[in-house]
Amino acid sequence: MAAKTLTIDGKQISAEEGATILQASEEASVKIPTLCHLDGVYDVGACRLCLVEVTGVPKLLPACTTKVAEGMDIKTDSERLRKYRRMILELLFAERNHVCAVCVSNGHCELQMLAYSNGMDHVRYEYTFPKWSLDTTHNLFGMDHNRCVLCTRCVRVCWHIEAAGTKNVAGRGGKSRIITDLNMPWGEADSCTSCGKCVQACPTGALFHKGSTVGEMERDRSKLEFIVTAREKQQWISAD
């Protein structure tokens, strides 16, 4: 495949045609914050945390869904980007009920980690304190809508790795939510194979193994990569 040459944060690099800016930046060891991106499943550009500046393009572009082009000059860190990243994080915290102190994912949460590594010392927006429920009807797993950031990682692994198609997004705007089958309790969703991939994929405390208490929910993402590598390359090896 043809190679493209481009610049990321002043570094000259080359990337394969068709690669995303995010993939190219990983090759160049430049770290871009991501939340909805998950290695092994396709990207949808839902969270906008990976926004970057591209010289000559007035708007900010998501690194996970934008393909590299010849001569691109990309900036992954600037005052403007930091401002938007922090704003996005604060809005995510204000939109649902994130009570880290009593959350199953406290200490292992990608949202929490992104918040502190991007300097979020408080949320400037009014917290909305919406009323959301907890679905504990499945015999192994639970879903806490209070902690969901609508990254759709669970939906994508469910459809494209497990091919069960149990998880979906319903509703609009602030009422958007993850549903199982035709909006029925998870425990009654016949298509669910109980594989647990969605639980492994979730970046926050929204999906959890039943019985885990505060801070106990740790995940092993390499399990997902393992399955994808096996399917795509017919190799039963873990990514690293």
Next chain:
Amino acid sequence: MSFLDLDEFLIELAGAVDLVYSPVVDVKEYPENVDVCLIEGAVCNEDNLAILHKIRARTKVLISFGDCAVTGNVPAMRNQLGLDNAKNVLQCAYIENAQNNPNVPKADGIVPQLLEWVLPVHEVVHVEYYLPGCPPPADRIKAVLGQMLSGVEPKLEGANLKFG
């Protein structure tokens, strides 16, 4: 309580500051012209609200101290029950689950009324600095106090800003 985990630093601190008010000193009235106040807890009732305004008016630098002050945290979970939450939580705690004498405690000047909505401190008054954590670990408190004592602008970074 995690303040007490500061161990020997407390002695150093005692030498460097005048402690003029706290829940465990005898002074009943928050004094005038205070330099720094670490304020903990969410704003839950009329007493909290009144003292917060008084503290703001009489203090140069306010530090929102701990997750309850910074985010509302667990005390603010009642907000999820909607605008009637104050009535509902009292009803639940003192009437529905009471074994004896079901009765919502009311005594003017003794039991402060709950606010309709629990708020983090900075949604009520201006706050200069934030010290999150549930509870904030001692080294985090020490970092901020140390910076203040040596006259530099307090700044926490990375994992020192972790909630929870």
